[in-house]
Amino acid sequence: MAGRQAVKAYLDLVSQACRAMLIFLKHNKIPHTVENIAIRKGQHKTPAFTKLNPMQKLPVLEDNGFVLTESDAILKYLATAYNVPDHWYPKLPEKRARVDEYTAWNHTNTHINTSSIFLHEVLLPCMGQPTNPENFEKVLADLDGTLDKLENMFLKNQPFLCGDDISLADLLAVCELIPTCLSSHGLEMDILKDRPKLLSWRNRVQSALSDSFDEAHSVVYQIREKFTAKLSPC
Template identity: 60%
Template sequence: MAGGVKYPEVYLDMLSQPCRALHILLSFNKVPFTVRTVALRKGEQKTPEFTSLNPMQKVPVLVDNGFVLTESVAILKYLVTKYSLPEHWYPSQPERRAKVDEYISWHNTNTRPHTAKVFITEVLIPRMTGSAVDGLRVERALAELKDTLDMLESMFLKRQPFLCGDDITLADLLAVCELMQPLGGDRDVLSDRPKLQRWRSRVQSALGESFDDAHSVLYKLRDNFKSKL
């Protein structure tokens, strides 16, 4: 704390894809922040204290000097503006910004739910219920994801290095955190997608240690998953 100004507080569960995106943005850009862990698997999002911050009982949540935000995309855009982060994250030029917004709008009904469904079906449901993995449901989820990956390649990535042009943006950050999620079940959904693999490598290289730090809990989940096979 400096000059009486508190650092932003972020309420996170690092198994949450948007939480990792938020953590990466802050840590990579060296914005001081305080993490308040909310373990969803323990139901901590349902406590009266957390519910008073976010009645929807979801993470992430940002508290910045008393200002509260509860939606991940709004939080990311706010941080870029409030802390004057580099222009490439969320460009001020209207056409470039619109391309980022275009992907993010599409992301919320395509990349996010379809990738999450693979993880939920293959890892989360068996883990919570003790039941065997339903192979047929996993295959259906992968089939739905295929169309999304096709569009990522043909509509967004095309022949450019990042989803919205020559520089990494919030679009890449949100997308990569989602597409990493099935690794918790030791499944790389980009294993037969060299074009998207190269994009992921560029994103990971651009983000450096902040990428692996945020995904360390996912890597542990993967190792645990493999050990039980």
């Protein structure tokens, strides 16, 4: 990495994908600066940011004039371009394919289902829109099916999703599955509370990531504490 400028990360740490990117940068000591873009303030829709990413989404990486969007692509680029341990994104084709298999599945399964829970239990009540019980039951059923596959298809009896070592798959997944909000009833939700195997996996991942995990989650921890004090998410 000698002679390279620090990469610039455009992030909103309320976003799971943004937290995953920051954890990877910090844990692997990749020189970086952070440009905070507050989605709630519409900063991702400004002309300057739209020029950077016409999709108006986060995260975005800027590396010596090279601009890249989409968290999956960003993490794989960083793992390939910088001197990080091979277990993150293995060079061996079979092992790399296992990581690709999960990351391809993550966005339309783990991510969409955990986001739906957040929408129904937090965002809709905050906007004064009551959650439809039938819709919420379907969301819970979809999530349950996704967690079954996460546990039985990917994790199986391994320490981590793709084998014996932590990888980009675990990083993306754990940021989706950490309890970061309160429900509309003022209670903290943990969607893994009845799944000891996945709970043990999550604990292993957090332990492996050490301080970088808590640093990246500091914003959502503060939000959670604020909500707890008020006994309401709104």
